[in-house]
Amino acid sequence: MFNENSKIVQDYVLLIQNGLKTIDDVPNFHNLREVVSSVLDN
Numbered sequence: 882m883f884n885e886n887s888k889i890v891q892d893y894v895l896l897i898q899n900g901l902k903t904i905d906d907v908p909n910f911h912n913l914r915e916v917v918s919s920v921l922d923n
Contacts, residue, residue, distance in 0.1 A: 882913040885920050893917045 883890050892916055896902040904921070907914045 883913050883916045894920050
């Protein structure tokens with residue numbers, strides 16, 4: 882459902898990279914958390 886180009890994925894990645902959120906703050910909704918984690922790992 883979500884991919885690395887999804888706006889919500891990009892927003893969460895930016896928030897996590899800036900220390901405002903953690904991966905635990907990403908909702909476990911469809912594949913959202915998995916895609917955010919994958920983008921952060923790359």
